[in-house]
Amino acid sequence: MKAGCSIVEKPEGGGGYQFPDWAYKTESSPGSRQIQLWHFILELLQKEEFRHVIAWQQGEYGEFVIKDPDEVARLWGRRKCKPQMNYDKLSRALRYYYNKRILHKTKGKRFTYKFNFNKLVMPNYPFINIRSSGKIQTLLVGNEFRIEKNF
DNA sequence: TGCGGAATCT
DNA sequence: AGATTCCGCA
Numbered sequence: 001m002k003a004g005c006s007i008v009e010k011p012e013g014g015g016g017y018q019f020p021d022w023a024y025k026t027e028s029s030p031g032s033r034q035i036q037l038w039h040f041i042l043e044l045l046q047k048e049e050f051r052h053v054i055a056w057q058q059g060e061y062g063e064f065v066i067k068d069p070d071e072v073a074r075l076w077g078r079r080k081c082k083p084q085m086n087y088d089k090l091s092r093a094l095r096y097y098y099n100k101r102i103l104h105k106t107k108g109k110r111f112t113y114k115f116n117f118n119k120l121v122m123p124n125y126p127f128i129n130i131r132s133s134g135k136i137q138t139l140l141v142g143n144e145f146r147i148e149k150n151f
Numbered sequence: 152t153g154c155g156g157a158a159t160c161t
Numbered sequence: 162a163g164a165t166t167c168c169g170c171a
Contacts, residue, residue, distance in 0.1 A: 034161085034163085036163070037164075080164085082164095082165075084166085085165085088167090091152090091153075092154090092164085092165075092166085092167095093164055093165075095155070105153080105154090107153095
């Protein structure tokens with residue numbers, strides 16, 4: 001039994017929405033509800049209330065800046081039930097994305113990373129829609145839509 | 152600050 | 162697999 005830290009976070013009464021359930025599943029762990037780090041990053045990025053914590057870099061397509069690394073780590077740790085999470089550990093996980101071609105580092109810019117939308121994210125995750133402004137929306141196309149994971 | 156190896160966990 | 166933890170190196 002897991003106590004204290006719920007596995008799935010509920011959308012608070014207000015109006016924020018989460019990725020649909022199927023977005024949390026992967027081929028390797030069909031039953032898993034564990035959100036992946038880059039899904040979580042995208043989730044924070046699309047919400048206005050986290051603009052002071054993490055935000056898109058205007059002008060650069062898919063590039064984002066972590067303005068408050070400690071806070072992002074804290075939020076991630078809360079979601080994953082890992083109270084000891086910190087930016088050092090979180091950033092290690094982000095670094096693993098380099099080889100998977102999900103992310104890469106924007107060299108010279110502090111706390112700045114860039115999604116490889118064109119190459120990987122868009123083809124495999126059609127529910128992600130990048131608008132001209134650089135903002136991202138999730139599109140719920142239908143529950144039959146499966147993620148085709150092929151990193 | 153940022154990197155990536157290594158061991159370990161779920 | 163996808164992190165998490167720890168760490169030496171630059």
